[in-house]
Amino acid sequence: MTKSPEAFKSISEVAEILQVDTHVLRFWEGKFKQVQPIKNANGRRLYRPDDIALIDGIKHLLHDKGMTIKGVQKLLKEKDASILLRSDASGLDTVIVSDEENRGLDPKTKIALKNIRETLEKAKLLLNTDET
CATH class of the missing domain: 1.20.5 (Single alpha-helices involved in coiled-coils or other helix-helix interfaces)
Structure with a gap:
């Protein structure tokens, strides 16, 4: 049985979806205040669909566009984080x-x-x- 797209995902599921290691997700959580997964009673991270979209946008800027962490932080500070939540991130390159x-x-x-x-x-x- 598969989860619905709106279901919360564990850190290992998100890591698999985005093809990054779990330690990278934890690192980005510390570097980008916009990344705030919910933590359950046991302290485990649960990611919402918007969290995953945001992280995917961050990954795109860091890995595909070659931006630095500082550059992405500045972009997120200057612009609303919602620019990374678009399903196709169209127009993202024009705001960099x-x-x-x-x-x-x-x-x-x-x-x-x-x-x-x-x-x-x-x-x-x-x-x-x-x-x-």
Whole structure:
């Protein structure tokens, strides 16, 4: 019998779902105040679906985007943690550069970077359609 998607999950179940070790989950719990699993009477961690989505977003930023723990902490402080709770995390890449950092770019550089990004997105779409 399988659990419903809304059921609370143990730390070992979350570790298996997200393909990380349990000690990594405990470490991230200490580093990111937004990660707050419920603890039962025995002190065991129970993760809600939103907890799992948040941790998956943190993992994406750390492992896939190469951000540092400090960088992710800053992002979560500046932006609402709900940006990591989206089911597909679409739009997440656009919020990684803060407004403050963006102000330092001259208009020509911004346009050039925007054009490069659009070209890369088109290339990614072409590569994805070639796979099917």
